[in-house]
Amino acid sequence: MSLAIPNPSLVPAALAREPGALDALAEAWLPHVYRWCHRLGGPSLDAEDAAHEALIVMCRRLDSVNSPAVFQSWLFNICRKIIANQRKRAWFKRWVPGAAVREQEFAGWGPDRSLEARRAAVMVWKVLERLPESQREVLVLVELEERTNAETAELLNIPTGTVKSRLRAAREAFRRDLQRITPHPSNAAPSAKVS
Amino acid sequence: MDIQKELRKMPEPDPEAIDRLRSKFRATRTERMPSKATWIAPALALAAAATLWVVLPGDAPRELTLNASGATETLTWSDQVQFEFSGHGTVSGTSQDVTVQWDGGRIAVQVAPNTGTELSIVTDEAIIQVIGTAFTVERDGTGVTIDVTHGRVAVDCVLADSEDAHVTNEIGTWTCLPLTAAGMETRADMLKETGASLQERLKIVNRGLEMAEIGTTQHGELLARRVEVLTASDMPAALADAENYLDAGYTTRKTEMQRSASRLALYQSCDRAMPHLEALQEVPSTDKLAMDAVLLAECLAPTEPERARTLLEQAVAELESDDLQRAQNALDGLGGK
Numbered sequence: 385m386s387l388a389i390p391n392p393s394l395v396p397a398a399l400a401r402e403p404g405a406l407d408a409l410a411e412a413w414l415p416h417v418y419r420w421c422h423r424l425g426g427p428s429l430d431a432e433d434a435a436h437e438a439l440i441v442m443c444r445r446l447d448s449v450n451s452p453a454v455f456q457s458w459l460f461n462i463c464r465k466i467i468a469n470q471r472k473r474a475w476f477k478r479w480v481p482g483a484a485v486r487e488q489e490f491a492g493w494g495p496d497r498s499l500e501a502r503r504a505a506v507m508v509w510k511v512l513e514r515l516p517e518s519q520r521e522v523l524v525l526v527e528l529e530e531r532t533n534a535e536t537a538e539l540l541n542i543p544t545g546t547v548k549s550r551l552r553a554a555r556e557a558f559r560r561d562l563q564r565i566t567p568h569p570s571n572a573a574p575s576a577k578v579s
Numbered sequence: 580m581d582i583q584k585e586l587r588k589m590p591e592p593d594p595e596a597i598d599r600l601r602s603k604f605r606a607t608r609t610e611r612m613p614s615k616a617t618w619i620a621p622a623l624a625l626a627a628a629a630t631l632w633v634v635l636p637g638d639a640p641r642e643l644t645l646n647a648s649g650a651t652e653t654l655t656w657s658d659q660v661q662f663e664f665s666g667h668g669t670v671s672g673t674s675q676d677v678t679v680q681w682d683g684g685r686i687a688v689q690v691a692p693n694t695g696t697e698l699s700i701v702t703d704e705a706i707i708q709v710i711g712t713a714f715t716v717e718r719d720g721t722g723v724t725i726d727v728t729h730g731r732v733a734v735d736c737v738l739a740d741s742e743d744a745h746v747t748n749e750i751g752t753w754t755c756l757p758l759t760a761a762g763m764e765t766r767a768d769m770l771k772e773t774g775a776s777l778q779e780r781l782k783i784v785n786r787g788l789e790m791a792e793i794g795t796t797q798h799g800e801l802l803a804r805r806v807e808v809l810t811a812s813d814m815p816a817a818l819a820d821a822e823n824y825l826d827a828g829y830t831t832r833k834t835e836m837q838r839s840a841s842r843l844a845l846y847q848s849c850d851r852a853m854p855h856l857e858a859l860q861e862v863p864s865t866d867k868l869a870m871d872a873v874l875l876a877e878c879l880a881p882t883e884p885e886r887a888r889t890l891l892e893q894a895v896a897e898l899e900s901d902d903l904q905r906a907q908n909a910l911d912g913l914g915g916k
Contacts, residue, residue, distance in 0.1 A: 407605075407608060410604065410608075411601065411604075414597065414600060414601055414604065415592075415597055418592055418596065418597050418600055419592050422592045422596075423589070423592075431592070431596070432596055432599060432600050432603070435600055436600060436603055436604060436607070439604050440604075440607060443608070501588070504588045505588045505589050505590055508585055508586060508588045508589050509589050509590075512586070512589070514640065514676075516642070516669075516671045516672065516678045516680065517642070517671070518669075518680055518701075519678075519701075523582075523586070524586075527582055527583045527586050528583075528586055528587070543703065543758070543759075545703050545704075545737065545758035545759070546703045548737065549701065549702070549703050549704065549705070549706065549737055550701065552706065552735070552737075553678075553699065553701045553706045555582050556706070557678075557699070558582055558585075559580050559582065562580070562585060563580070
């Protein structure tokens, strides 16, 4: 589900160091930043922690934004870098005794959600997490955030054709991996892809 | 499978988490923002962790940047997968499930057969999937060429060179076309240099023209290339393209297109060619050709013999061999000296 883009006038105001504008900008973008971290980070990433770090970096480095038009893409790039770093940290923790990786809890889910639904959710999340970063990003932005290919291309600073090809690869990999791990009678059949 | 529906099974961000984040962020902002120095230790720790992440053995997902300009480099990704490359891209995944995002250059892939290894190479123009084989992928301005040495691959081009965009389980070479007008223009030039058929060249130029925005230099350049190709196969269409080029106000090849239009129009009539031949008399002296004046004189002879004579007399001084003979004959026809 897509969120409304915050008031664009906040960016120039913050760049001009108007009083309170930086905090207003950060608060307006906070839900977006959290969503990106939550969806792109996967179940083993602490999305709250990553989003907090991203917002702090945003406040500290806003001066490096050349034009308000590139702000969204710039902020998304900060999130990507922080997510990539935290994912590596999360992976490393698996080799450190006693440092268990925190799995995100289904805090927003009430008791009405079945165990099966929770399992399905974890499987989808994990399949998404296994995709290469470039494919995961386009899948989340296009399928979950319902952005157009052109909007996604602008956000990722890549050509629209690249978005299309990555999206195609991502859909294919996601479908293949989900079918592979989903317990289903049809999956018992031998794979057609045998060399 | 409805991918969007599957993705929506994931838990939505928790509103309480967003509230917690907001409180945490406000608390941080009311304190002094941490200085860069306080980040050095965690940054160093992170760098160390990243280094360990690269060197530690095991089958956790990894990601490496491939960058070799000039010399060919080799990367053994796992016991099953080896790359030889000169160019740049990124390889990620596990030992048995590998994805290469290839940005440019040449990469040769060796995948051990019968190990269940899945490998995909993704470029803007194509996705190449393989199980147990050897092949190379070369990406440049003219598109992507996949050369399968042995084994099996599935090639999925965004724009294929042939009608069939999906080629599977065959040994051979496939080309995925570039996705931009500039790429099509480069490819058209490459095809000309390598002696490709007019039909092949026309197909690429037409694809480029579909992509190019009218009024841009790119569109003009592709139009000029189509004039060149069509001149040998469909002169009325070539004339129409040359005149479209001139009408659109493109400048980079204006004289060349004017000259092409004049010659193509002469196959129809002098009346059709005269505007172009007259325009060629106005071009800068460095771009002038004496033969343009001879052709104009031949058309003018029945109605304006004196002007035709003047043009021919001027041209004769600059012409040689057959062209000179032609001008001389025209002068003789006018009763000249």
